[in-house]
Amino acid sequence: MDTITVRLKAERERLIEEAGLKSAPLRHFKRPREVPFSRAERGQVTVWFGGLTLRHEDLVQAGLEGLGYHVGVIPTPTKADFQAGKEFGNNGQCNPTYFTVGALVNHLARMRDEQGMPVEQILRDHVFVTAGACGPCRFGMYEAEYRLALRNSGFDGFRVLLFQQSGGLDQAAGDAGIDFNPPFFLSLLNAIFMGDLLNEVAYQIRPYEMEPGSKPPARATSMHSAASRWPWEKPRQSPATSSRGHWGKPATRSSRSAHTWPAIAICAAP
Numbered sequence: 373m374d375t376i377t378v379r380l381k382a383e384r385e386r387l388i389e390e391a392g393l394k395s396a397p398l399r400h401f402k403r404p405r406e407v408p409f410s411r412a413e414r415g416q417v418t419v420w421f422g423g424l425t426l427r428h429e430d431l432v433q434a435g436l437e438g439l440g441y442h443v444g445v446i447p448t449p450t451k452a453d454f455q456a457g458k459e460f461g462n463n464g465q466c467n468p469t470y471f472t473v474g475a476l477v478n479h480l481a482r483m484r485d486e487q488g489m490p491v492e493q494i495l496r497d498h499v500f501v502t503a504g505a506c507g508p509c510r511f512g513m514y515e516a517e518y519r520l521a522l523r524n525s526g527f528d529g530f531r532v533l534l535f536q537q538s539g540g541l542d543q544a545a546g547d548a549g550i551d552f553n554p555p556f557f558l559s560l561l562n563a564i565f566m567g568d569l570l571n572e573v574a575y576q577i578r579p580y581e582m583e584p585g586s587k588p589p590a591r592a593t594s595m596h597s598a599a600s601r602w603p604w605e606k607p608r609q610s611p612a613t614s615s616r617g618h619w620g621k622p623a624t625r626s627s628r629s630a631h632t633w634p635a636i637a638i639c640a641a642p
Contacts, residue, residue: 406531406532407495407531408547408549409549409550410548410549411548411549412547414549415442416442416497417496418443419441419443420446420476420479420501421445421446421501421502422446422448422475422476423449423472423502427570428563429445431562431563431564431567435560435562435563439555439556439559441550444498446475446500447479448475449474452474453474454467454471456473456525457469457472457474457477459474460477460524461474461521461524462517465513465517469513469514469517473514476500476522477525480525480530483498491526491527494527494530495529498530499530499533500531500532500533501532501533501534501535502514502515502518502533502534503536504534504536515534533550
């Protein structure tokens with residue numbers, strides 16, 4: 373290193389120290405090592421998710437519970453959740469990040485403060501599942517944001533489970549507590565398609581209510597039909613190879629009508 377470079381470096385360090393800007397060495401955030409969520413824990417661990425519309429969330433919950441999971445839905449984010457996301461997360465993130473991250477943090481805080489649940493129990497008996505991606509948008513950073521905010525808010529070690537957006541229909545691994553396999557993803561896809569359909573039909577019939585306020589009860593009837601009469605865990609069978617219904621039940625008239633178009637309940641309801 374030549375003399376000029378050495379003198380410039382020394383002068384720069386002097387000016388920084390004189391201005392009081394000298395700081396400790398940078399500590400880059402690293403993904404924490406989490407306790408795995410094993411298959412043996414499935415009976416006692418609640419899997420949380422959120423960020424969808426109310427109809428989609430109800431249907432996803434029904435689908436995953438049909439696969440044998442204990443499932444909970446994070447409440448719809450509020451302004452307080454947005455503020456919590458900014459408080460415990462990184463600066464410069466997009467608004468959806470702040471809302472979703474803050475909603476998870478505040479939900480766990482309510483479990484701790486209002487329900488009196490010890491943090492150790494929260495870390496042991498609850499996990500959060502979400503989708504991930506490689507970027508290049510900030511969606512690829514959501515996982516790190518969840519982990520950073522959880523650490524900063526006092527829930528270091530809370531487990532965040534991720535399935536990749538580009539990972540295909542089979543991402544299952546070993547003794548994992550959640551099987552990211554075709555039945556899992558097909559349940560999600562069915563819930564999303566059904567939620568889209570129910571939303572669309574509800575918006576279409578709203579202007580034609582014969583009785584003011586009759587749409588919400590009709591919507592509730594349709595949601596109950598779709599969520600409770602659809603045994604999501606049963607694989608679809610071909611009528612040509614089975615005398616039973618599409619989902620492993622006797623092919624009765626009522627089961628066919630409920631399994632084919634639950635959204636019809638919206639139109640038929642008074």
